[in-house]
Amino acid sequence: MEKLSAVAKTLTPSPIQELSFLAQRRNAINLAEGFPDFPAPSSIKDAAVSAINSDFNQYRHVQGICDLLARKMKEMHGLDVDPQTDIAICCGQTEAFASAIFASTLIAFSSYFLLKAIESLIFHARYCAESIFVKLLYVSTAIDPGDEVILFDPSFETYEGCITLAGGVPVFVALDPPHWSLDPQKLINSCTSKTKAIVVNSPQNPTGKVFTRAELEIIAKVCCTSDFLAITDEVYEHLTFDEEKHISLASLPGMQKRTIITSSLSKTYSVTGWRIGWAIAASHFASAIRNFHIRITDSAPAPFQEAALTALRSPSEYYETLRADYKWKRDYMLELLDGLGFQIEYKPQGSFFVFVELPQSCKLSDVEFVKELIEKAGVVAVPGRGFFHAKLPSEKLHRAGLDYHERYIRFAFCKSNATLATAWQKLNELVDSTGHLRLFN
Numbered sequence: 001m002e003k004l005s006a007v008a009k010t011l012t013p014s015p016i017q018e019l020s021f022l023a024q025r026r027n028a029i030n031l032a033e034g035f036p037d038f039p040a041p042s043s044i045k046d047a048a049v050s051a052i053n054s055d056f057n058q059y060r061h062v063q064g065i066c067d068l069l070a071r072k073m074k075e076m077h078g079l080d081v082d083p084q085t086d087i088a089i090c091c092g093q094t095e096a097f098a099s100a101i102f103a104s105t106l107i108a109f110s111s112y113f114l115l116k117a118i119e120s121l122i123f124h125a126r127y128c129a130e131s132i133f134v135k136l137l138y139v140s141t142a143i144d145p146g147d148e149v150i151l152f153d154p155s156f157e158t159y160e161g162c163i164t165l166a167g168g169v170p171v172f173v174a175l176d177p178p179h180w181s182l183d184p185q186k187l188i189n190s191c192t193s194k195t196k197a198i199v200v201n202s203p204q205n206p207t208g209k210v211f212t213r214a215e216l217e218i219i220a221k222v223c224c225t226s227d228f229l230a231i232t233d234e235v236y237e238h239l240t241f242d243e244e245k246h247i248s249l250a251s252l253p254g255m256q257k258r259t260i261i262t263s264s265l266s267k268t269y270s271v272t273g274w275r276i277g278w279a280i281a282a283s284h285f286a287s288a289i290r291n292f293h294i295r296i297t298d299s300a301p302a303p304f305q306e307a308a309l310t311a312l313r314s315p316s317e318y319y320e321t322l323r324a325d326y327k328w329k330r331d332y333m334l335e336l337l338d339g340l341g342f343q344i345e346y347k348p349q350g351s352f353f354v355f356v357e358l359p360q361s362c363k364l365s366d367v368e369f370v371k372e373l374i375e376k377a378g379v380v381a382v383p384g385r386g387f388f389h390a391k392l393p394s395e396k397l398h399r400a401g402l403d404y405h406e407r408y409i410r411f412a413f414c415k416s417n418a419t420l421a422t423a424w425q426k427l428n429e430l431v432d433s434t435g436h437l438r439l440f441n
């Protein structure tokens with residue numbers, strides 16, 4: 001007997017997941033997934049081991065994380081954050097974002113669907129859904145069907161799903177290729193009386209775009225004029241290159257009180273599996289997020305919270321070395337892809353991804369190209385279409401002038417130099433006499 005909920009039925013594997021299976025079967029070099037394959041810093045790992053040996057085994061809230069984050073917010077962005085009231089520690093940015101959506105944007109269309117949505121998110125995050133689901137029965141929500149949340153396109157995949165599962169309506173504002181610049185008029189035209197919030201991810205996955213101060217000022221003006229919230233995803237806050245500096249939207253005039261900052265240890269300290277993240281916001285938002293967090297997962301993993309204290313105390317040299325190492329990897333990847341004949345009009349200014357276009361000569365779509373890349377070169381990347389959201393069939397995409405949605409490939413360079421060198425070698429085994437990938441002919 002079929003017992004799946006209506007929501008569960010909407011969560012089917014994507015064609016991109018099929019490529020993952022193919023890559024696994026082929027044991028392909030993984031330039032697809034956004035997590036490092038090199039070790040995390042030893043001092044942080046030692047702190048985690050020591051916490052386990054000291055029996056930090058129970059539910060835990062480590063207030064020291066909030067104290068350190070408040071200090072960091074002051075130093076990096078000049079923000080005054082009360083560590084007692086304005087921070088919620090969560091299981092990664094993913095949970096912080098989901099809780100921010102559920103807690104503050106009032107976008108549940110029925111308690112039933114909200115519970116199912118959280119249950120499914122939790123399942124996705126590999127937590128024990130049974131006991132959590134019982135706890136969720138005590139969650140009550142404001143019901144406000146159809147609230148709209150603005151997302152930029154392309155964007156990281158999880159936002160859309162999270163908003164939709166919660167009953168909200170994602171509204172996409174296309175960033176203009178090739179530099180992924182923000183057209184203020186497009187943003188303004190997308191705002192309606194139903195808009196509740198704007199999500200800003202900078203530095204951005206997949207493009208590596210770092211929103212400029214001028215662009216953030218436009219977003220801030222729209223938020224302040226129309227009384228919108230902003231939810232930021234700043235997981236790549238320490239990964240900016242060249243002259244670029246990360247600016248938090250919350251630091252712009254009038255924005256701190258209406259911004260929920262989300263971030264985590266994952267990318268900065270190469271510990272995506274530790275699941276330590278946070279939301280920083282005005283106390284009433286932070287408290288609502290904490291209430292969700294407590295009901296969903298009780299607490300983030302105790303030993304890793306302890307280790308977070310060591311991570312967050314890292315000296316400035318740690319971040320400088322991290323940036324320098326990643327800049328080297330970015331340049332290596334760009335040189336590789338440029339040599340192979342990809343069209344590279346935008347050099348990523350942040351994150352650890354490059355988002356490059358297939359050359360005109362290539363007749364394959366992004367998905368077809370990645371499939372061939374796996375089979376012929378033993379290297380896997382991500383077809384760009386998963387990050388674009390105008391869900392139109394191919395011929396309509398062309399008519400709408402959005403055919404570029406099927407022309408981009410995302411390569412992750414958060415890999416050891418040895419992995420990158422192997423990828424270089426494998427890809428160069430697949431070139432023609434001009435040095436370009438044979439798949440482009």
Ligand SMILES: Cc1ncc(COP(=O)(O)O)c(C=O)c1O
Pocket residue numbers: 034091092093094095156201204205233235263264265266272276277
């Ligand atoms: C933009 C962005 N936000 C959030 C995450 C996930 O962060 P966390 O591991 O803290 O849940 C990722 C992971 O790829 C990401 O690219």
